[in-house]
Amino acid sequence: MKTSTSGFVTPEDFSVNSSFTEVTEMYSGAYCILYKAKRYGQWYVLKTLKEEHRSTMLYRELLKKEFDISISLSHPNIVRTIGWENVPGVGECIIMEYIDGVPFDEYLSEKHSSSDRIRVVKGVISALSYIHGKQIVHRDLKPANIMVTANGGNAKILDFGLSDTDSYSILKHPAGTDKYISPEQLTESVPDCRNDIYSLGKVIKKADISIFYNHLANKCMKTRSLRFANVESISSYINTWEKFVSAVPVFILLVVSVVFISLYSLGQRDGSDKNDYLNEAIDNGKKEVDKIYEPLIEFIGGREKISYEEYKTMSKIMSEIGNKVVVMCDSLTDGMDEVSKSTVTNAVSLYSSDLFKDISLPMPVMEE
Incomplete structure (x- = not known):
């Protein structure tokens, strides 16, 4: 050299x-x-x-x-x-x-948090939204065809060997893998994004993340006419749920804070001025809680009927909110005199009762 x-x-x-x-x-x-x-x-x-x-x-x-x-x-x-x-x-x-990582089924056999598994699922949903936007259907979505990177735990969809799109007029044939293939793929060769949505439901079900994600998986696996029409609808469904869940702790904190601040301020006032101040504080608190409960109202969607799975999930969440408010109330009143304890308990109970009545769940129906 x-x-x-x-x-x-x-x-x-x-x-x-x-x-x-x-x-x-x-x-x-x-x-x-x-x-x-x-x-x-x-x-x-x-x-x-x-x-x-x-x-x-x-x-x-x-x-x-x-x-x-x-x-x-x-x-x-x-x-x-x-x-x-x-x-x-x-x-x-x-x-x-080359991807340094493991297939999703192997990843699930290891110990990973729910948030880690959710990140993988959301990555798959993002990829499906992208390929469906190009009129491409994967047709063989399964854990073995989803790699999870060793660095970052991110999803990588692979193997488009059975994929199809509207623009191709050759090599049309039913395709897929047993246990993950949609029922219609067994007899039809026309690519449909709902084929992948069914398979996505199977993948989410296997991930076994939470009650909500299992419910989401069931909705993905319904008969084709009852499934999500597209992946964007699934993303919107998840986002609405997450907005509601993130609002629950804030709601509890707000209720307790409003009552506590109101009682503290009442202790500094005399006579009828106490009642005026308490009414003003509760009115302001209700306005703030109305904003917090918007995600829940959006999730229910003003429908006259909801599925039985949705009804069970939402009933459980609302019951948990009530229990947490009671626990927080007991903690807040610890050490207070009996009059103060009674005031706090009554205020929180009435406040919670009004909220639950405003967002009463519609009647559940059994779906196919």
């Missing part, structure tokens, strides 16, 4: 090897095989046909169709397709980024 006295590297000083090295088999499927390989100091995944299928036109077209679909995708929760090459010793293959 030549050296340069100027301190700069010249083109003659080095050469770059563009070949793949350290090619090792990772996975062998029905008709494809995946290799891990290194180039330019980075790891990649090479997806190619098994040797016995390389001369079969159907499998060649399937692999090419997967490439055509996946190369158009660019999303942080989707494994990136880099190109198509004829690699010596491997053959024609799809070049994809």
